[in-house]
Amino acid sequence: xxxxxxxxxxxxxxxxxxxxxxxxxxxxxxxxxxxxxxxxxxxxxxxxxxxxxxxxxxxxxxxxxxxxxxxxxxxxxxxxxxxxxxxxxxxxxxxxxxxxxxxxxxxxxxxxxxxxxxxxxxxxxxxxxxxxxxxxxxxxxxxxxxxxxxxxxxxxxxxxxxxxxxxxxxxxxxxxxxxxxxxxxxxxxxxxxxxxxxxxxxxxxxxxxxxxxxxxxxxxxxxxxxxxxxxxxxxxxxxxxxxxxxxxxxxxxxxxxxxxxxxxxxxxxxxxxxxxxxxxxxxxxxxxxxxxxxxxxxxxxxxxxxxxxxxx
Amino acid sequence: xxxxxxxxxxxxxxxxxxxxxxxxxxxxxxxxxxxxxxxxxxxxxxxxxxxxxxxxxxxxxxxxxxxxxxxxxxxxxxxxxxxxxxxxxxxxxxxxxxxxxxxxxxxxxxxxxxxxxxxxxxxxxxxxxxxxxxxxxxxxxxxxxxxxxxxxxxxxxxxxxxxxxxxxxxxxxxxxxxxxxxxxxxxxxxxxxxxxxxxxxxxxxxxxxxxxxxxxxxxxxxxxxxxxxxxxxxxxxxxxxxxxxxxxxxxxxxxxxxxxxxxxxxxxxxxxxxxxxxxxxxxxxxxxxxxxxxxxxxxxxxxxxxxxxxxxxxxxxxxxxxxxxxxxxxxxxxxxxxxxxxxxxxxxxxxxxxxxxxxxx
Numbered sequence: 001x002x003x004x005x006x007x008x009x010x011x012x013x014x015x016x017x018x019x020x021x022x023x024x025x026x027x028x029x030x031x032x033x034x035x036x037x038x039x040x041x042x043x044x045x046x047x048x049x050x051x052x053x054x055x056x057x058x059x060x061x062x063x064x065x066x067x068x069x070x071x072x073x074x075x076x077x078x079x080x081x082x083x084x085x086x087x088x089x090x091x092x093x094x095x096x097x098x099x100x101x102x103x104x105x106x107x108x109x110x111x112x113x114x115x116x117x118x119x120x121x122x123x124x125x126x127x128x129x130x131x132x133x134x135x136x137x138x139x140x141x142x143x144x145x146x147x148x149x150x151x152x153x154x155x156x157x158x159x160x161x162x163x164x165x166x167x168x169x170x171x172x173x174x175x176x177x178x179x180x181x182x183x184x185x186x187x188x189x190x191x192x193x194x195x196x197x198x199x200x201x202x203x204x205x206x207x208x209x210x211x212x213x214x215x216x217x218x219x220x221x222x223x224x225x226x227x228x229x230x231x232x233x234x235x236x237x238x239x240x241x242x243x244x245x246x247x248x249x250x251x252x253x254x255x256x257x258x259x260x261x262x263x264x265x266x267x268x269x270x271x272x273x274x275x276x277x278x279x280x281x282x283x284x285x286x287x288x289x290x291x292x293x294x295x296x297x298x299x300x301x302x303x304x305x306x307x308x309x310x311x312x
Numbered sequence: 313x314x315x316x317x318x319x320x321x322x323x324x325x326x327x328x329x330x331x332x333x334x335x336x337x338x339x340x341x342x343x344x345x346x347x348x349x350x351x352x353x354x355x356x357x358x359x360x361x362x363x364x365x366x367x368x369x370x371x372x373x374x375x376x377x378x379x380x381x382x383x384x385x386x387x388x389x390x391x392x393x394x395x396x397x398x399x400x401x402x403x404x405x406x407x408x409x410x411x412x413x414x415x416x417x418x419x420x421x422x423x424x425x426x427x428x429x430x431x432x433x434x435x436x437x438x439x440x441x442x443x444x445x446x447x448x449x450x451x452x453x454x455x456x457x458x459x460x461x462x463x464x465x466x467x468x469x470x471x472x473x474x475x476x477x478x479x480x481x482x483x484x485x486x487x488x489x490x491x492x493x494x495x496x497x498x499x500x501x502x503x504x505x506x507x508x509x510x511x512x513x514x515x516x517x518x519x520x521x522x523x524x525x526x527x528x529x530x531x532x533x534x535x536x537x538x539x540x541x542x543x544x545x546x547x548x549x550x551x552x553x554x555x556x557x558x559x560x561x562x563x564x565x566x567x568x569x570x571x572x573x574x575x576x577x578x579x580x581x582x583x584x585x586x587x588x589x590x591x592x593x594x595x596x597x598x599x600x601x602x603x604x605x606x607x608x609x610x611x612x613x614x615x616x617x618x619x620x621x622x623x624x625x626x627x628x629x630x631x632x633x634x635x636x637x638x639x640x641x642x643x644x645x646x647x648x649x650x651x652x653x654x655x656x657x658x659x660x661x662x663x664x665x666x667x668x669x670x671x672x673x
Contacts, residue, residue, distance in 0.1 A: 011601075049590040056586050060579030067575050071568035078561040085557050089550035096542040103539040107532040114528050137454060145458045170474040179484030186459060186492030193454045193496060194503040197447060201510050208517040215521055219528050227535035 012048075017041050099229065102236050106229035109240040110222060113247055117218035120251035121211060124258040128207045136203055137196040140265040144192035147270050152185040155274035181274055188273050199265060207261050214254050221246035319630040326623025333617025340610035344603055351599040358591030362584045369580035376573035384566030388559055395555025399548055406544035413537055420533070423526040427519045434515035440508035447507040451500030459489055 012033040019038025020027040030041035036051045045051040159181065163174040224246055225239050433439060 049594065052590065053583065053587055056579075056583050060576075060583060063579060064572065064575055067568075067572050071565075071572065074568065075561075075565055078564055082554075082557050082561055086554060089546075089554055092546055093543060093550055096539075096546045100540045100543050103536040107536045110532055111525075111529050114525055118525050134450070137450070138457075141454050141458060170477045172480060175477055175480040175484050178481055179488050182485050183488035183491050186488060187495050189458045190455050190492055190496035190499050193451045193458075194499045196454060197451060197503055198506075201506070204514060205510070205517075208514055208521075212517055212521050215524050219524060222528065223531075227532075228539060229536075 099231075102229040102231075102233060105233070106236045106239065109236070110243060113240060113244050114219065114222045116244075117222065117247040117251040118215060121214045121218065121254040124214075124251075124254035125207065125211045127258065127262065128204075133200045133204050136265060137200040140196035140199050140267060141189070141192055143265060143267045144196065144270065145189055147267070148185050148188045148192070148273060151270070151273050152181055155181045184274055184276075188270065192267075192270075195268070196265075203261065207258075210257050210261060214250060214257060217250045218247050221250055316630075319627045322623040322630075323627035326620040326625075326627060329620025329623065330617050331620070333613040333615065333620060336613025336616065337610045340606040340613065343609075344606045347599055347602040347606070351595045354595040355592055358588045358595070361591075362588030365584035365587070366581050369577045369584065372580070373573045373577035376576070377570050380566055380569030380573060384562055384569070387562045388566075391555060391558040391562060395551050395558070398551030398555070402544045402547035402551055405547060406541060409541055409544060413533060413540065416533055417530060420526040420530045424523045427522040427526075430522070431515050431519040434518075435512050440511060443507045443511040444504045448497075448500045448504040451503060452497065455493070455496040455500075459492060 014031060015034045017030050017032055017036060017038045018027065019030065019042045021042065028038075028042055030036075030038065030046075032041045032045065033047045035048045036045050040051045040054055043054065045054050156178065159174070159177050160169065163169040163171065163177075168174060222243050225243055229236050230239055
């Protein structure tokens with residue numbers, strides 16, 4: 001229909017475009033619509049429309065891939081941090097679990113050290129039974145009684161000599177003096193009975209105090225050291241051994257303390273129990289003798305036989 | 313040229329040209345209508361394709377996001393349940409540790425209870441009365457064992473062996489023994505008042521000594537309690553922290569999946585929009601080009617029609633007896649007084665260099 005100079009040129013404006021593949025270095029020449037880059041021409045785009053859609057698809061693919069990469073990296077980072085956190089928790093739990101076990105072993109060991117020390121003290125003081133203190137009182141009294149008996153015998157002899165010198169050995173006065181000696185001895189024994197019980201009580205108190213002191217020393221020695229167990233089982237054992245070493249001398253000395261308390265009862269000096277009786281008896285007998293002499297003298301003056309025996 | 317033959321030829325050619333030009337115009341209008349219809353169809357097709365692509369992208373996004381959300385929820389639920397289980401186990405461990413310590417403390421307390429009960433038993437009024445009586449009895453027994461013996465025949469006493477004196481001495485000794493027992497009983501009674509206080513003091517000392525190991529053990533129990541409870545506390549904290557971290561991790565992964573699905577949808581939608589826009593633009597461009605071509609074709613038909621009309625006009629002049637050409641080209645003739653020969657106002661616009669105007673469909 002070229003009636004007046006032909007029809008106008010319509011459709012896409014085509015033209016050549018060059019492109020060199022950067023990977024292979026191979027150059028290429030493409031006949032495409034103007035505006036199509038060589039890179040896309042090399043990939044088959046001949047029109048601007050095809051190029052734009054291809055570029056849009058490329059951008060979409062890159063965005064999605066970038067999003068996946070970022071998500072993957074973030075996921076990897078999160079998992080690494082999570083794993084690190086888990087490792088920290090596991091280590092923390094393992095540490096505190098082991099510490100708790102060591103603490104239990106430490107406490108058990110300390111209680112055992114305390115029990116061992118206490119048992120040694122108990123064994124050392126096991127001899128101090130009620131029968132022991134009863135026997136102590138008896139021994140105390142026996143010792144006192146020995147002194148009382150000794151003095152009584154001496155007093156009896158002295159009395160016998162006094163009576164004999166006076167010639168009134170078989171007299172009611174002598175019997176009475178003899179009775180006084182026995183009564184004095186008995187009263188002294190009664191008084192020493194109370195003293196023996198008091199001494200036994202004092203010993204019982206001393207024993208109880210000594211045992212308590214030793215036990216307190218054991219407890220104090222055992223409490224030396226940290227209340228928290230060490231960081232290793234070797235530290236725990238070392239601490240226990242240190243405490244055992246501290247307790248051991250105290251427990252060992254318990255036997256010595258107990259032995260020192262087991263000494264023979266010491267009895268206070270009784271003094272002269274019968275001096276009063278003998279002094280009084282001597283005075284009585286002196287007076288009696290004087291009276292008899294004076295009586296015999298008077299009787300002699302009046303004719304009485306001075307050799308007649310007396311009934312007094 | 314002004315012969316009958318020429319007039320006849322002019323008439324015939326003019327008629328043919330006029331008819332041909334009219335036909336060209338009509339044909340151009342018909343093609344224009346077809347081009348518009350085709351453009352409408354292509355536009356609708358592109359819109360439908362774009363709609364379908366957008367719908368598919370939306371469906372895919374919904375499916376992907378639903379799947380991602382369900383997977384995330386399931387994983388979070390599993391992680392949360394694991395965390396709760398671990399927390400509950402830690403709580404149970406905590407309670408078990410407390411129970412064990414309480415049981416041990418109860419055993420220690422029982423030791424103290426026994427000691428306290430013994431103390432009460434040893435210091436109640438009956439026991440104290442008994443202690444006092446025992447001391448009195450003990451004193452009596454001790455004294456009894458040491459009372460002065462009755463003098464026998466061999467005793468070196470001071471009063472000799474006279475039977476009369478011996479009898480008197482026996483009576484006096486018996487009297488002395490009675491006096492001694494009386495005196496001893498008074499001493500024993502006075503001394504027995506110290507027995508209750510001694511018994512109390514000794515009972516207290518025994519109680520202290522008896523509960524001392526339990527007291528020390530209780531101190532050890534208390535001092536180590538926090539350390540023994542620590543694993544369960546740390547376990548609970550670890551379970552909580554680990555569960556929260558796991559939840560955050562799963563949330564992040566789920567959000568990434570949602571974002572990926574959203575990005576895919578957005579890109580697919582944009583691509584569909586681009587394709588639709590390109591199709592629309594191409595259709596518009598083609599339609600404009602076709603309209604311009606058909607308009608040019610119509611203009612050419614009008615030129616041909618005008619030439620035919622001119623031939624017919626000349627022939628009519630001839631057959632009417634007038635000068636065939638002077639009337640046409642002379643001053644004040646047909647061309648001097650008439651309006652534009654070629655078409656209407658649209659043709660005039662084309663002639664003055666304006667843009668082509670689409671014909672109405």
